Amino acid sequence: MHETSFKNFLKYFLFFLVLSAIWQCEKDPAQVTQKSVNTDSITAAEKAARIKDSIEKNKITYTTFIFAKNKKDSAMEVFTKKFSAEEQYIILALNRLDTKNKWRADTLSIPDKFDKTLMIYSPFPRSLEVLNKVDKIALFSYPIQAYALYEFGTLIKWGPTSLGKKTAQTKRGLMFANWKKELAISTVDSEWKLPYNFNIHNRLGIGWHEYDLPGFPASHSCLRLLHDDAKYLYNWADTWRLTNNGETVKTNGTPVIVFGDYAWGKRKPWKYLEENPKLTDISADEMTEIIEPYLEKILEEQEKRLEFVRTQEIEDSEIT
Numbered sequence: 677m678h679e680t681s682f683k684n685f686l687k688y689f690l691f692f693l694v695l696s697a698i699w700q701c702e703k704d705p706a707q708v709t710q711k712s713v714n715t716d717s718i719t720a721a722e723k724a725a726r727i728k729d730s731i732e733k734n735k736i737t738y739t740t741f742i743f744a745k746n747k748k749d750s751a752m753e754v755f756t757k758k759f760s761a762e763e764q765y766i767i768l769a770l771n772r773l774d775t776k777n778k779w780r781a782d783t784l785s786i787p788d789k790f791d792k793t794l795m796i797y798s799p800f801p802r803s804l805e806v807l808n809k810v811d812k813i814a815l816f817s818y819p820i821q822a823y824a825l826y827e828f829g830t831l832i833k834w835g836p837t838s839l840g841k842k843t844a845q846t847k848r849g850l851m852f853a854n855w856k857k858e859l860a861i862s863t864v865d866s867e868w869k870l871p872y873n874f875n876i877h878n879r880l881g882i883g884w885h886e887y888d889l890p891g892f893p894a895s896h897s898c899l900r901l902l903h904d905d906a907k908y909l910y911n912w913a914d915t916w917r918l919t920n921n922g923e924t925v926k927t928n929g930t931p932v933i934v935f936g937d938y939a940w941g942k943r944k945p946w947k948y949l950e951e952n953p954k955l956t957d958i959s960a961d962e963m964t965e966i967i968e969p970y971l972e973k974i975l976e977e978q979e980k981r982l983e984f985v986r987t988q989e990i991e992d993s994e995i996t
Contacts, residue, residue: 736796738949741767741784752779763790770797771946772821772836774889774902781891785949798834799956800824806964810931810974814853814884814913815963816846816899818936820945820956821892823884823899825912833908837884838900839893839934846897846934850970851876852977853913853929860885864896871903872910876932884909893938917984927981931974935966 743751759767768774771784787797799820807813807829816823816837824834840846854875862868863881873885876899884899886906894900901909913930939945948955 735789736953737788738785738953739788740947740950741786743782743784745782748779755784762792766790766792766794769794769836769902770949771891772838772889772944773891777888777890783947785946787949793833794835795831795833798824798831799958800831800834801958801960801963802831804829804831804960804963804967806967806971810971811978812912812914812930813967813974814909814930814932815966816932816934817958818846818848818893818934818938820936820958821938822956823901823905825909833905835902835905836889838887838889838891838895839938840895840897841893842938842940844896845893846895846899847877847880847882848934848936850973851882851932851934852916853932854878854916856910856913856915858910862896870898872901872906874910874913892944899934914981917981927984928977929981931970931977933967933970 741751741755743755756764764778765775767784767786768778768781770787771781773781789796791797799817799822800815804826807826809828810826811828813826814823815826816839818839821837821839822834823837825832855878856872856874858872860870860873860883862870868887870883870885870887873883875881875883877883880897882897882899884901884906886903887895887898887900889900889902916925916929917927918924919926945956
């Protein structure tokens with residue numbers, strides 16, 4: 677082939693390849709995204725979850741529903757008529773309220789789409805690499821009054837909470853789920869019934885359970901939850917294991933971390949979602965910084981639990 681003809685052929689051939697690549701990207705952008713996912717340091721599933729989370733959250737906007745003091749009853753009537761029972765549940769949860777305490781609202785942040793699982797509104801990262809080896813962990817944030825559950829680094833559930841009030845704050849740091857009781861009676865006041873109580877600090881008497889969510893930290897150091905959430909955590913978390921005489925702890929239960937400081941006396945951050953839908957978000961880097969100091973202890977206790985289970989299974993098989 678003549679040299680000039682060969683150069684022209686090569687030029688057009690390369691031009692054709694470029695056009696073909698552009699056409700393929702426009703035809704199926706998901707293929708390009710998937711290719712980049714597979715070459716990343718994290719798994720494809722984790723990357724896809726992050727991309728989906730980012731897309732979903734970018735599409736959510738909020739408006740503010742205002743309850744005028746002199747027309748509070750009429751405004752609540754409008755709110756009740758405008759939104760279904762399920763939508764009200766979601767709105768109240770995002771505003772750290774339960775149905776019983778909706779009368780406390782002065783304003784409510786209203787999302788433009790509704791998801792009963794609350795996952796599309798999550799202020800917590802969908803995945804955390806630092807937790808990839810941790811089978812279960814519960815995290816409670818004071819600043820945003822919310823909890824998150826992770827299994828092997830993947831967020832499986834989150835929701836609102838009401839932690840200890842200013843004069844009786846919930847202990848910060850790492851604790852472990854201990855014993856549980858489906859209906860406990862408060863040691864502070866015998867009139868307080870605590871459904872789905874799960875103790876996380878035996879000496880201090882701290883635990884999570886169902887109780888009022890008034891839209892701010894109000895408990896006597898416990899971790900209050902909505903009914904459905906309390907029931908879920910009650911069944912999800914692992915208890916401690918004791919010696920036969922019940923006097924010594926052989927293994928601790930599911931790890932729990934309570935972290936951060938609440939902005940006492942200031943406007944709640946979830947009240948600003950109309951201005952910034954991501955204002956309550958906690959980044960993966962922030963969460964990693966919170967978790968890392970406890971990670972060695974968490975994994976050590978997890979290995980003890982696993983070894984205990986393995987030993988029990990061997991003993992049970994020998995008996996049978």
